[in-house]
Amino acid sequence: MYRTHTCGELRIAHVGEQVTLAGWVQRVRKMGGMTFVDLRDRYGITQLVFNEEVNAALCEQANKLGREYVIQIVGIVNERYNKNKNLPTGDVEIIVNTLTMLNQSEVPPFTIEDQSDGGDDLRMKYRYLDLRRSCVRKNLELRHRMCIEVRNYLSDLGFLEVETPMLIGSTPEGARDFVVPSRMNPGQFYALPQSPQTLKQLLMVAGFDRYFQIVKCFRDEDLRADRQPEFTQIDCEMSFVTQEDIIQTFEGMAKHLFKALRGIDITEPFLRLPWAEAMRRFGSDKPDMRFGMEFVELMDTLKGTGTFPVFNEAEYIGGICAKGCASYTRKQLDQLTEWVKRPQIGAKGLVYARVQEDGSVKSSVDKFYTPEVLLALKEQMQAEAGDLILILSGADTMRTRKQLCELRLEMGERLGLRDKNKFALLWVTEFPMFEWSDEEQRLMAMHHPFTHPMDADIHLLDTDPAAVRADAYDMVCNGVELGGGSIRIHDPHLQAKMFEILGFTPEKAQEQFGFLMNAFKYGAPPHGGLAYGLDRWVSIFAGLDSIRDCIAFPKNNSGRDVMLDAPAAIDQKQLDELYLQIDLPTAEA
Numbered sequence: 147m148y149r150t151h152t153c154g155e156l157r158i159a160h161v162g163e164q165v166t167l168a169g170w171v172q173r174v175r176k177m178g179g180m181t182f183v184d185l186r187d188r189y190g191i192t193q194l195v196f197n198e199e200v201n202a203a204l205c206e207q208a209n210k211l212g213r214e215y216v217i218q219i220v221g222i223v224n225e226r227y228n229k230n231k232n233l234p235t236g237d238v239e240i241i242v243n244t245l246t247m248l249n250q251s252e253v254p255p256f257t258i259e260d261q262s263d264g265g266d267d268l269r270m271k272y273r274y275l276d277l278r279r280s281c282v283r284k285n286l287e288l289r290h291r292m293c294i295e296v297r298n299y300l301s302d303l304g305f306l307e308v309e310t311p312m313l314i315g316s317t318p319e320g321a322r323d324f325v326v327p328s329r330m331n332p333g334q335f336y337a338l339p340q341s342p343q344t345l346k347q348l349l350m351v352a353g354f355d356r357y358f359q360i361v362k363c364f365r366d367e368d369l370r371a372d373r374q375p376e377f378t379q380i381d382c383e384m385s386f387v388t389q390e391d392i393i394q395t396f397e398g399m400a401k402h403l404f405k406a407l408r409g410i411d412i413t414e415p416f417l418r419l420p421w422a423e424a425m426r427r428f429g430s431d432k433p434d435m436r437f438g439m440e441f442v443e444l445m446d447t448l449k450g451t452g453t454f455p456v457f458n459e460a461e462y463i464g465g466i467c468a469k470g471c472a473s474y475t476r477k478q479l480d481q482l483t484e485w486v487k488r489p490q491i492g493a494k495g496l497v498y499a500r501v502q503e504d505g506s507v508k509s510s511v512d513k514f515y516t517p518e519v520l521l522a523l524k525e526q527m528q529a530e531a532g533d534l535i536l537i538l539s540g541a542d543t544m545r546t547r548k549q550l551c552e553l554r555l556e557m558g559e560r561l562g563l564r565d566k567n568k569f570a571l572l573w574v575t576e577f578p579m580f581e582w583s584d585e586e587q588r589l590m591a592m593h594h595p596f597t598h599p600m601d602a603d604i605h606l607l608d609t610d611p612a613a614v615r616a617d618a619y620d621m622v623c624n625g626v627e628l629g630g631g632s633i634r635i636h637d638p639h640l641q642a643k644m645f646e647i648l649g650f651t652p653e654k655a656q657e658q659f660g661f662l663m664n665a666f667k668y669g670a671p672p673h674g675g676l677a678y679g680l681d682r683w684v685s686i687f688a689g690l691d692s693i694r695d696c697i698a699f700p701k702n703n704s705g706r707d708v709m710l711d712a713p714a715a716i717d718q719k720q721l722d723e724l725y726l727q728i729d730l731p732t733a734e735a
C-alpha cells in the first residue's frame with residue numbers, strides 16, 4: 147500500500163496512529179537538530195518531522211530532499227506544539243520512522259505556490275507543474291463538481307446525455323470551422339463542430355425529447371480573454387416546448403448551480419430585458435447589471451440647443467452619471483478622454499460636466515451652451531453635487547452606444563461597483579432575427595439560421611426582415627453571456643424561406659442543409675434549446691478573469707498550446723497520404 151491517508155486528511159483524532167503518506171516535497175526547513183518537511187498532494191499539506199537526535203541517518207536523508215521530490219513516509223501522528231490555524235491538518239505532524247524516495251525532481255522553473263514567481267508563458271509551458279498549485283487545482287475541482295451537478299439536475303428531469311460526432315461537415319454560417327482532411331476520401335474534409343446544433347435538432351426529430359451533452363465545440367475565431375478555439379458547452383434541446391418552458395427549466399438549473407456550488411439562494415425570477423431595451427439602457431446585449439449608471443439619451447437636451455457642432459451633427463448623444471467623480475482632475479479627465487479615443491473603443495472625444503458643490507454645472511462645452519441648458523442636463527441626468535456627467539456622441543447610434551457601454555464598464559470598475567461576489571443574472575430576449583453584414587453584403591442570422599422568428603413578427607419576413615425579432619434568449623451574468631438559445635424552426639417551408647432571406651439559392655441550401663430539411667419532412671416536433679458555456683460558468687463561480695484558468699490545458703492568445711508546441715508542421719509522408727501541399731506566402735514560410 148503506497149499510502150494509508152492523503153496529505154489533507156489527518157486530524158487531532160488520528161494522534162498516536164501509524165500512517166503511511168506519499169506526496170511531493172513542498173519545502174524543507176532545518177531548525178537546529180530538527181528538519182521539517184511539508185508534504186503535499188492534491189488534498190493538502192502535512193508537516194513531517196525528523197529529529198537528528200533520534201535518528202541522525204534519517205534526518206540526513208530528509209535534509210537532502212529537494213523541492214518536488216516524490217517520497218513515501220511511514221510515521222506516527224503527533225499533536226503539534228505550534229499549531230497552524232491556516233491548515234486543515236495544522237493541528238498535527240508526523241514523526242517519521244522511514245522515508246522512501248519514489249522519485250527525484252529537477253528544480254522546478256517556478257515556485258509551486260499560490261503566489262508563484264512564474265509568468266504566464268512559463269507556467270503554460272510547464273502546465274503540469276502549474277496544475278500542482280492549489281489555486282489552479284481548485285478551479286478544476288469546481289469544474290468537476292459543476293459537471294456532476296449539471297448531469298444530476300438534467301438527468302432528474304429526464305434529459306438523456308447523447309454523444310454527437312466530432313467529425314462532421316463544414317457549414318458556412320457562423321464562425322470559421324476547423325477542418326480535418328480525410329485520408330480515405332482524398333481531397334475531402336471534415337469540420338469540427340462549432341456546436342452540435344443540427345445534430346441535436348435531428349435527435350428531436352428522432353423523438354429523444356430531452357437531450358443534453360457536455361461537449362467540446364470548436365470555433366476558429368480571433369481570440370480574446372474569454373475565448374478559446376476549443377471550449378465546452380452544456381448543450382441542451384427539448385421538444386414540445388415554448389420559450390417560457392425553456393427559460394423555466396434552465397433558470398431552475400442556474401439557481402440549482404448557484405446553490406450547490408456557491409451556497410447562494412436565488413429566489414426571485416431573473417429579470418428579463420428585451421434586446422432593444424438592453425441596448426438603449428446599457429448599450430450591450432449582455433449588460434452588467436451589478437450597478438446602475440444607465441444611459442440617458444440627451445438628443446433633446448443638447449442637439450440644436452447650443453452651438454456645439456459635434457452634438458448638433460450627432461445622431462446619438464448619450465450620457466452616464468459617475469457618482470462622486472466631480473473631483474476628477476483635469477489630468478484624470480484628459481486620460482479618460484484618451485482612453486475612449488483608443489482604437490479599441492474608437493470614440494472621437496469625451497464631453498464632461500461636473501456638478502459643483504453649489505449645484506452649478508461646469509463643463510467642457512460651457513462656451514456652447516447657456517447655463518440653463520446645462521442645468522437641464524444636470525436635471526435629466528439626475529446628477530447631484532459632486533457627480534460627474536460623461537457624454538459621448540456619434541453619427542451611428544449602435545456604435546456610440548457600444549462606446550458608452552465600454553466607458554460605463556470602466557467607470558463601474560474604477561468605482562468598485564463590479565464586485566466578483568455579487569451576481570446579477572438576467573435573460574435578454576427578443577433579439578433581432580438578422581443583422582446586416584458589411585463584409586458579406588447580406589443579412590446574416592444573429593443567432594443561427596435555425597432560429598424561429600417571434601410569431602408576432604413572421605408577417606414581416608418578406609416586407610421588413612430587419613424588423614423581425616427572434617424567439618431567442620441569452621442568459622447573462624455580470625456582463626458575461628453564460629449561454630443562449632432559441633426556439634427552432636420545425637416547418638420545412640419556413641426553414642427554406644429563412645435560407646432564402648439569408649441569400650442561399652435553393653441548390654446551395656440543399657447542398658449545405660439538405661440533411662436537416664429532409665429530416666423535417668418526416669414529422670419534426672416543435673422544439674427549442676440552449677447551450678451554456680461551461681468554461682464561463684466556472685470562471686464566474688471561481689471569480690476568474692479568464693476562462694483559461696479553469697481549463698486544464700488551455701491555448702494561449704495566438705491559439706497555441708505552448709506545452710505541446712501545437713499547432714506544428716506535419717511530416718511530408720502525412721501530407722502525401724492526404725494529397726496535401728503547403729503553399730505559404732514567402733513571409734510566413
Ligand code: ASP
Nearest residue numbers: 341343631632675676677
Ligand atoms: N448552438 C447554439 C450556440 O452554440 C446554442 C443554441 O441555440 O442552443 O450558440
